[in-house]
Amino acid sequence: METLIPILLLVTFVGFIVYILKGGNIMIGFFVMAILWSVIGQIPFDKAVQKVFAEPALNYGPTIIYIAFGSWFGRVLVDSGIAPAISEATKKVGKKRPLIAAILIVFVTAFIFVSAYGVGSVIAIGVILLPIMLSLGIPRDIALTAFVMSIGAPMYINVVLFNQIKAFFPNAIYGGQYLIFGWTAMVVQLMAVVIFLVLHRKKFTQENVDANLKIIGETQQDDEGRHIPKIAFIAPIIPVVMNMVFGWDAIPGLTLATLFAILVTGNMKGYKSFVQFLNSTIQKAIGDIAGLIMFLMALVMFAGAAQLNAVRFQSMFSMILPHNHLILAIVFGILAPLALFRGPLHVWGAGAATAAVLSGTGLFNDAFLLPLLYVPALLAVSTGITQSWNVWGLDYMKVQSKDLLKRGVPIMWFVSIINEVLVYYFFG
Template sequence: MSSTIISILLLISFAIFIFYILKGGNLVIGFFVMAILWSIIGLVPFNTAIQKVFAEPALNYGPTIIYIVFGSWFGRVLVESGIAPAISEATNKVGKKRPLIAAILVIIVTAFIFVSAYGVGSVIAIGVILLPILLSVGVPREIALIAFSLAIGAPMYVNVVLYNQIKAFFPDAVYGGKYLQFGWTAALVQLAIVIIFLIVMSKKFKPQNAEENLKVIGASFGDDGQETKKVPYIAYIVPIIPVAMNMLFKWDAIPSLVLSVIVAMILTGKMKSYKETVNFINSTVAQAISDISGLIIFLMALIMFSGAATLNAQHFEPLFNAILPHSHLILAIALGVLAPLALFRGPLHVWGAGAATAAVLTGTGLFSDAFLLPLLYVPTLMAVSTDITQSWNVWGLDYMKVKSKDFLKYGVPVMWLVSIINEVLVYVFFG
């Protein structure tokens, strides 16, 4: 079978896969079936497929799973120790009399927490605290949810847990140095545009609707009789410790996250006794692993598909050589313009159909991993921020009783602008 026929069949199966995803198909099953199909269509020898598609990728992904576990644990510790709720409560007090200032503060606090926190469990735990604050100052439900989701997406450029997930596609990329300069700049761009979005939408803020909106989501903010745990103000710096340790001392994520957990426990009095320490660790670890159990299986299926795509990269190389612009600037701008193709797990979302795009682009050797990682991270983070297939966005839509079309109507244009700007930044830093 010629390479041309193979590449055509691979593209057909890829198109069917995208259709399957858009119809709401199960991603774990989809990626696993695609790994098998691409091994068969690409004429990968049986023993090679067993080793290079189903064994080695999963085994080599082990370190990344450890990063995800520790990141999820740290997110749980921030919530259960009282640090995240305390930061949120302080934000509410500061901005209570000025709705727009309060909303902006909530967005900044959200981004601050998710510099290091990660996982749907952490998002839910923080969301049930911060989203009612937004509603209580009169922000409409759909605007509150979009701003909150985009504020989570902004710091994901520097979130070491998520970075290590995408690094699986670009093993030669390095977290640190020039990447962190780009990451912080891109995060600030997204955060600034979210704040501008809130300023533009502030005319829709109606404090008189606050009580009604809170009833819709089943919340009664500030009226549940529960007091926020008191924590020392110095504990507010804990969310930034993991990134700071990498930037200042080049520490790996694992010791950085462990140190952050220990500091959080000491500052919030969770290490007063041996028994309390053990109970707190056991409960937060159990919750954290439960939060990410489904994600881990999904990533295993995804990385197997990535292995199959890598083995088939040679079939796409002539096609990519013919159609891909060899100019870093043109490619960066093109991906910014095409960024919405990352939505619905499309061909620019690396944790969707874009897994093949990433694997094939890497396999061609046309561009360096240092350039490709941020190039594909930008549209992927557009999806993480505003895609209705993203786990925490699904939760948010249900919790806030917001329609998908309203979420997309506000979120997509904002993130499209962010994506174009940040792709230009990719060229500035890595072109």
């Protein structure tokens, strides 16, 4: 029986991966897996109720708060006019130097998503920046690939996403050594995006601009931009700076940045208009993340079941996994594409079991395991076609899924190997 149970757990795990690859609902899949692993793992009923379905969801409450504040901040950046103003300032460079403008858009996108988060924020920024990229003569597939990889890069230091993966590695700390790694890994990915654009610069042509804009339902515009004071442009970086310099938690940092954005853009002049702006942005922000929250609830329930069953895999992992940190980091870099399609290295997919089991074995500390699994997960976030905002981008830009994968995965694979070596350097 002791041998049969781990085999049955692995069989259901493989079945879960197949279910995901065939387009099954991931939230339902996680919930069913939580039940199956509780039953197969012979977890007592009362313990399963408490440790699988109650405590994980209740303990995840603080992370939901981070997600809510991050989503609100992203909505305020858009609705206050800061994000459009930054975009318009970038656009002015474009006509004479399209490559420079494209690179600036990459950095602007990364700058915004250092703190902003959520599919709603991506859509709001995307409908501004993607048409600008097309107006520079960039083909639709190249523009979309560069854009989504630019969103993925700052996720290394985005406190909202960090706190989601921290559910698996509670002892990991956002700050100090991790932030040094996060900034370095972010730069590596951004440099890869820049190289990607440079290599494709000869495909930038004005001949197909009107046709590409028409395909996505947009036309060229000659906007003068919103009258936003330049000091407002520092808003996206405020939460990270407050953490690095003063050790602030993300919630006060995001709150300060949000109020700063509202104040400097003139949305705090009158009490009535201020309240209306608050209510409007909060309602949109919460609506943006409603589905995500329920998905994450199902995920942490499965993680709870996986952690209770981790002991059953300990001897197996002890034999299979290399105990050398460098070898393990390189292996994860080479296998990083397994995170695609919510596979076994994607922590917000089938990789939830991988993360929970690795954490439960006690073979490696959380400070090392979090970035180790974060790297392949961010490959999928950056180029995967199961990532919500990537799916929106494919539809909006009328790009085939295979084109995004063909353009983006090889670059992100190379980035993943480099960043896994950095994981060893900083935490091994």
